[in-house]
Each structure stands twice: as structure tokens, then as C-alpha cells.
Amino acid sequence: MNGLILSVLLQRLGIALISLFIVSLAVFAATEMLPGDVAEILLGQAATPDAVAGLREAMGLNEPAIYRYFRWLGGLLTGDMGTSYVNDTSVASMIGDRLSNTLKLAGVAALLSVPLAMFLGVTSAMFRLSPYDRIISFLTIAVISVPEFMLATGGVLIFAVYLQWVPALSLASEVSSFGELLRTFALPVGILTVTVSVQMSRMTRAALIDILSSPYVEMATLKGASMPRVVLKHALPNAIGPIANAVALSLSYLVGGVIIIETVFNYPGVAKLMVDAVATRDLPLIQSCAMIFCFSYLFLITLADIAGILANPRLRT
Amino acid sequence: MKDDLAQIRDLQVTATTDAGRQIAIIKGVSFDIAKGEMVALIGESGSGKTTIALTLMGYTRTGCEITGGSVLLKGKEMASLTRAEAAKMRGAVAAYVPQSAASAFNPSQKIMDQVVEVSRIHGLMSDTQAQEKAVELFRALALPNPEIIGDRFPHQVSGGQLQRLSAAMALIADPALMIFDEPTTALDVTTQVEVLRAFKSVMQNSDIGGVYVSHDLAVVAQIADRIVVLKGGEVQEEGTAEQILTAPQHPYTKQLVAAFKPAEYATPIDEAITDTILDVQNTFAGYGLIGKDGMPAFVALKDISLTLKRGQNIGVIGESGCGKSTLARTIAGLLPRASGDIQFDGKPLQADLKDRSREHLRRLQIVFQFADTALNPNKPIGTILGRPLSFYHNMGGRQKEKRVEELLDMVHLPTSLKYRLPGELSGGQKQRINLARALAAEPDLILCDEITSALDTVVAAAILDLLKELQNELGLSYLFISHDLSTVQAICDDVVVMYNGEKVEQTKAADMMHATTHPYSKLLLSSVPKLDLGWLDSLEQDPELMRKFSDR
């Protein structure tokens, strides 16, 4: 560690914080665009002028937006995510263990997809334009061209309905044995892994092919190095930065994928909670869920970014 | 033949284009390399010289394929080896020294690891032995700190050192054949001298055979025993270095040799004219944030003064990073000067081109080095030449059309080119279009920034002739920026030598070899290779001076 690398890292951290600030502003502003009055919508049939005014007062809606924004942000930072409009319980308690369910799903999918994507990306770059590469390319294009819900419903149709290998719904609470756990999680995790890893493997392949056309790779070939040696010793160490970048970009598919997968499988996670909250227009809940996802995503991107920086020898020494 | 190391017979190489078409790029080339002999392959870009050299390693670049003939190296047929067989020969029997060592070293590995990698791949010796041998080679190649230079990363050493390190990398396995692919082209002349000397000394005392690929006849003359002249994938002439230089037979070789001896330049306008077109006084300029003293963070031009009379030419020479291109950009107003004064035809010239009048912009034109990037690839030539006509002279319709044709005629190009796109033209043609575009403005002064440097020797010589001819017809003045001394000598009245952002001295071009007094100018001038077999061996340079000015 030297001064240069420290300053670059601090800079990245600063950028991440600024991004998080802008994101929170965007999330707050988007929910502020609600036409009409929250209080009126919430009260529905019972919206007498008095009741509306009372509720507005109680919810602090009469204060200026900027004040409410900072109060909301301050609440988030201290762990107070507000109260649900719909059932009057605290948002924090609603999210509670659902967060760990979602983290389990996304974490396992991420852990599986990174090595899978690396393997597919690196091997298809190594054997570029071979039949193997062409088949992998064809399959990955097919998968990224198809909406995630189609993969998920297709998976249910094949594995749960026809083959009956796995249950169609995953209710994490009813799992009692390890085997059952595996069966319950297999389909959602499997489909999430596929959607994330095809993106990642395509970007990994592109990054590596770019490096494989560089003069120092040709030089290694002209020194008599074998193909695996050229790739593993010369190309890969220099591709860490671009590959880390590819991993980071693909992680946004993890977030999108989680939302769809939790809905299709009726999985008790934060994403499902958020989709349900959209139907009932429960804004505090939506805002909090959105911020949880944005924070996790920014955290992962920054992590990948830092990994890429640390891999650069010009900064390391 | 005698003690043959390698034999190339009727070699054919084909390339496949993007659209799937097959094109012959090497059309039946044959020559031999004897043990301990250095054979130079010389030719312009596209002559196939690197392609031929690489076939000696059983290697072709992506899209190329050996389709006929044979390449024998130590009795092995390199043209038909499997990938694994070829890998056994590469590095061990035939080794490669690349054009740009800076990009041929893996940026994420220490230099020593890359140098000894060849021995690891082929299992030749233990790592300790290999490292000892590497240090010996570093010493033999006159590298500074041979004991520890291997512990560095490639970005921590200079270009000239990397080039020698890449030779060490090639020599580590005691190959029978060394292939040098334009190994000094990317270097400055003062550095080139050192690198050439190092190559020569390690090659001389061994029976390693060599192939030296280059476009520079003067460099080749210092190091090669025999020369093969190539053009369009065919051998034009083959002979000993002496015969090629002194008694070339083939017309193309004659042209090549002639291009190295440019005609002496004589001012076309008599001395009586004292009208000053450009007057630069105490000018400073640079890049980065402006500090409290009004100077930028990095000062690239320090206190430059020079004057240019109407109808005359001034040359600015120096090595990369000396600030010569910055000077052109500052005069053109692309980089506003930090301080100083520039007068154009007796009137002050604004620092920033945005503040200049259209008339001033018109009278001062700039032409760049890389013809490819200076022309918008999506516009036909007619449109490119037509724009300054409508912009400066409000021309349109037939009048503009006619003037475009005149301009093409002036630079000796067929008028039918106006419908073509830049990508369909050769490098020399593109540079002529660049000139024509500057001429379209009807300028008084043209700033020429290395305009012949990216061109092949013969083509560059023709461009210089064109410049002189245009000057005679139109009474132009040129500010001619170059790193190449002979180019400057061929066209300039005065020469300014720059070093590290400063003007070192100014002399008459005609007798600059004798008139220079500053030690740097002397070093620079003496480092320019001459078309003379014994030049490098007889060259004596002060090692102190070399250390001081050539920090590589």
C-alpha cells in the first residue's frame, strides 16, 4: 500500500458515497411525483376533508419536500425506516428476516455464477471461433435475449410440472432437512445463476479477447509458450481489471433477477415484499426496499472496482 | 550454399480479408541465411517484411496463412509444423525482438520473470542459472544496474532500456536465429545509437544468424551483412550490404538509395527580402492548471524566440518530448500561450485561436503528421477540400468544384479522387490531400508538424519535392517540425534545435554539421545514421554527454 493507491481508493469511496446520495435523491424524488395526495389515496372512501387534513398533519406532509427528504435520510442512517402506510407496523420489522432470505438467494447465486462465468468466458476466449465457443456464444445470446420471467416459468414448467424434481414454490420456512432445502432452493438459485453468469461470461470473453490481441501476448507465443500458459500467465493477470468490471456490471442483473425470481417462486424475500408494496402503494416500504437494493449494488460495484485497481501493477508498486 | 542456417524457398502467404476474400501478400520469396550472418529485410510498409520474418518461427498473424513454398530452419520445415512442434522451436531455436518492446512486455510481471521465462518454458536450465545468465546479458547489452534492473516492472524503465531487455529475453536460450523486427524505429536517434551498438556487439561475437527487418537503409547498413529489398511481397534485389548501397541494380533500390541523399536546398527567394512573416518572442506555454505565477503546471515551452522571413523556411528539430509539436500548437493557437508575444506579418496574433480573426486563421494553416487521422473518414475528398473554400472564400457551385480540381492538380493527384473516401487512398496520397486542404485557404504560412515522418522513404522524398515546388509557385513559408535531420536539411534555410522545451541554438541549415556549437546539437547531429557501412563503428561520442542528454 502506498500513498497513490490509498488516494485512489479514497476517491472511489467518495464517488460511491456521492452516488449513494444522488440515488437516494432520485428514489425520494420519484416517489414524490405521486399525483394527488397520499393522504387522500390512503383514506380512500373515508377521505373527508377533515380526515385528510388530520392525516397530512400526522404524516408531516405539510412540511417542504427538502425537509422531509433530510428527515427521511436521517431516519435511514439511524436505522429508522418509518412506518408502513398499509398496516401501520414499522418498515424495519417487515423487512426483518426477509432480508436474510434474499441475501441467501442472491449470495448463493453470486457465489455460483462467478466461477461458472469465469470458466465459460475464459475457455471460450481461449478457443475462440472453435465449435465450443460458437455453441457457448449461441446459448448465451439466446439466454440474454429472453426475459428472466420466461426462463423462470420455463424452468417451473420443465422441472416442477413435467419432471416433478423440485417443488414449484419455495417457502423457506417449511424446510426441515438439508435435502429438502436443496430441492427448494435449486430452481430459483439455478435460474438466477444462469441469468447472471451468461452476462458475465460474455463480458469476460470480450475482455480477455481484447487482451489476447495485445503485443505481449503475441510475444509470449513467440517465446514458445503453450496456449494455457499464454492465457493463464500473461493474459489473465492483465484482464483482472476488465473482468472485475464485467462482474460488477453483471451484478445489476442479479438485482433485476432477484425481483422476478422471488415473484415467480413466491419466495419470502425483500423483492417480493417490494413488488407487493407497489401494488398497495406503500411508499415508505418501497423507498426502504429500493435503498437496500441500491446500497447493496453500489457496495458490490465499489468492491469490484477496488479489486480491479488493486490488480493494476502500475498502482501497486 | 555454404553453412546454411535457414532456407526460404518460393514462400507464399495469403491473407483473408473481413469479407472472406483471399489475397496473396507474399508472392514467392526465396533467400538464405548462413550461420553468424545478419540478413536485412528492407522495404516500405506493406512490403511483407515482418510477415516473412515471422514465418521463420512457424508463425503467421491472425488471418494469414502460409500457402506455399518452404521455410527450412536448421533442417526443420517450419511451414508445416503443428502448434506444439512450433512452440518447441520458438524462443529456443528462433527468437524474436519486437518493434515496440514497451508493448511487448507484460505490464503485470517483473522484467526478470519475463526474461527467464523462455528457459522455463523449454526447461533449459534452473532459474538461478537463467537469472545469472540474464544479468550477464544485461551487462553485455550495457544496461544500467544489471544486477537489479530485472526486479523492476516494465513501466519503470525507459523505452531504450526495454528494447535492450527484449534482446536479452531473446538471447537467453542461445537461439540459432534472432529476428529483429524494426527494433529501433520507436526510439530517438541518440538512444538508437546505444541500442544498435549493444545489438551489434552481442551478435558479432557469436555464430547466431540474424534477420533484421527495417525500413531504414542507413540503420541496416550498420548491422547487416546482406540486404534483401522487398516490395509488394516480392524480392526486388538481393546483395551484400556494400553492393546494395554503392551499386544498386534494381530501379526500386536505386530510388530507395537516392531518397536517402536529398538534394541540397537553396533558398528560392533572394536575401533582399526582409519582410518578417512570423515573429515569436519569449514565448512560454504548457499543460495543466495555471499557477500563481501565470505558468501552467507543466511548462512545455520555455522562453522560445524565433523569426521567419516571408518565403523562407525554418526547421525545428529535437527528440520526442522536446516541445517541438507544442510550439506548432502554440503558434496555431490550439494551445494558448501562457506568456510572450507572437506577431504575424507585423500584427499581434491572439493567444487563443477562438479570439483570432478569420483572416488570421486563413493565412496560417497547420498540417499534421498522421494523414489517416487528419482526414474525416466519412467525407469524400471533394467535400474535405471544398469546406475551406466555402468557409474562407465563400465559394460555391461550379467555382468551388473547379477550384477543388485545381487543388488536386497542384498536389499532382488525379481529379477523379474527389469522389473517393480517405480510406481508399494511400498514405502518400492522403498527405497530399492534407496539404491541398491547407492550400485551399491560400495561406502565407504553413506549420508542418512531422508531415513526412509516418511515410515511407521514397514517398516522403516526393512530398518534400512537392513542398518546394509549391513554395516556388505560391511564395509560401513553412515552419517545418521534424525529428529527422535530413528532412529538415532538405527544405529549410534555418534550423532551430530544441531540447527539453528550450531552444538550444539556431543555425543555418546548409552548414549545420560544422556550425553547431552547443554540445546537445552536436550529439544529436552525430547520432543520425549515415548511409555508410562503417558509420557506427567509427562514431565516437562523449559518454558523459550521452549520459547527460540521453537519459535512457
Next chain:
Amino acid sequence: MMLVSGFRLSYWGFSFNLVGIVASVVILFWAVVAIFAPLLTPYPIGLIVDYDYFGPMTSEFWLGTDYLGRDMLSRVLYGARYTVGIALAGVFLACFLGVTLGMAAASIGGLFDTVLSRFLDAFNSIPSLLFGLVVVAAVGSTIPVLIITLALIYAPGSYRFSRALAVNINTMDFVTVAKARGEGTLYVIREEIFPNIISPVLADFGLRFVWIVLLLSGLSFLGIGVQPPNADWGALVRENLGALPFGAPAVIVPSFAIASLTISVNMLIDNLPQRVRDQGE
């Protein structure tokens, strides 16, 4: 795809390959369907024509019937209007915003560039589906809102892409020559930069179109995209999800419609006709 890239046709100085041709035909087909949907549908889309629901493919109802017994063919043909129309409007708006701002940032540079880039990058770090959820939750889901939301989600990416291209072009000598001649910023952007980034921008346009189709379908699938009685392909899948256990065409056909469009656009981008550059040889 490259599996069959051996087959090529050459016309007008361009070479086409088989996959590119097939993909173009599929795209053209859906474009025609989207434009002429009202003329092509055999039944009114809202009309319940069959007593049975999730009916199979018959000569009467080529693609079967949906969960209410409506003709699936008519609904899919009409769905093309919504999917293709909304996605196209969204991608046009996104790329127009992105490319314009990108070129401006590249040629103006300085603080304008820094602030805009930083802001849009941060905006880009909101996962797209999530942003859609938040906006729809707040504003509700009408077609103009969907178009604007999709455009806003994909404009920062288009900005980033075209800015990077424009920055490269901006450093080229021919741009410097134009500036040295005294040309204004608008001329430089219009005449020197734009023509040189247009082909990669078009490819990016195609990719972004695919992403927008996928996101729109995803939103509709979640029930927050196109609202009943209208239905795009994603909404058709959602409506007929009950057919999944029976494997009825009602749920499979709209899925395949989406896949055929997105795969074709992706394939076309990978197999664009190439200019034959070596005619003279």
C-alpha cells in the same frame, strides 16, 4: 449466428450472411404486424369467442384461446403494437437524449462534462427494474409514463457510450484541423463527430431496444407495465400464467414472440452486413 457463417451473399458492395438475413426478416415481420395489427386480427381483441378457456390450436383459433376464451392470435398481433411501439418510442427518446448530451459533453468538456458524467453515472447505478418499480408505484402506469421511465432508465447508458466514442473522435487530428480553421462547436459536432460515431451508435440502439423490450415485458409480467384491457406480450404471459401447468399455447406463444424479436435483433447486430473493402484487389 456464427454457426452457419459460411453462407454469404454480396450485393451493392455489401456482404450479407444468412443469419443476418433471417434476423432481418423476423424484425421486418414484427414491424409490419405492429403497424397493420388492426387489419390483420381475425377477431376483435376483447371479444370472448370460445366457451373453453386455454383452448388448443385449432383451424378456427390458430393460436388457441386465452384465460377468458379470447382469440390468442388477435391478442398477440395486437400485443406487438404495444411491445414494439413502446420500446421503440422509449429507445428513440433514450438514444436521442444520450447521444446529444454525450456529444455535447465530449466537445464542450470541462465542468459541464464532469458534473453531467458524475450525475448520470450515479443515476445509472440504480438497477433498472428497481427504478421502474419505484416510479410506477408513485406515478402509476400509463403508456406515456412507461415510455418516459424506460427512456430515463436507458439514457445514461447511451450517454456514457456515445460520450466515450465522441471523446475518441474529438482527439483526432481532423477535428483539430476543423477547430483550427475556426469552425464552431455545433459544426464540429454535426459534421465531424456525428458521422463518425453513427454506426456503433446504431448497434447500441439495437441493443438498448432489446433491453427495453425485456424490461417492459418484465414490468408487465409483474403487473406494473401495460395495464388491462390493453396488453403487451409481457402482460399476455402474466394473464395466462394459469395455463402453465397445461402447457397451453396461451402462455407459450407470447413468450416466443418476445424471444423471437429480441434474439433476432441481437443476431442482426452480430451479423450486420459488411462493406466489401477489397473490391479493387
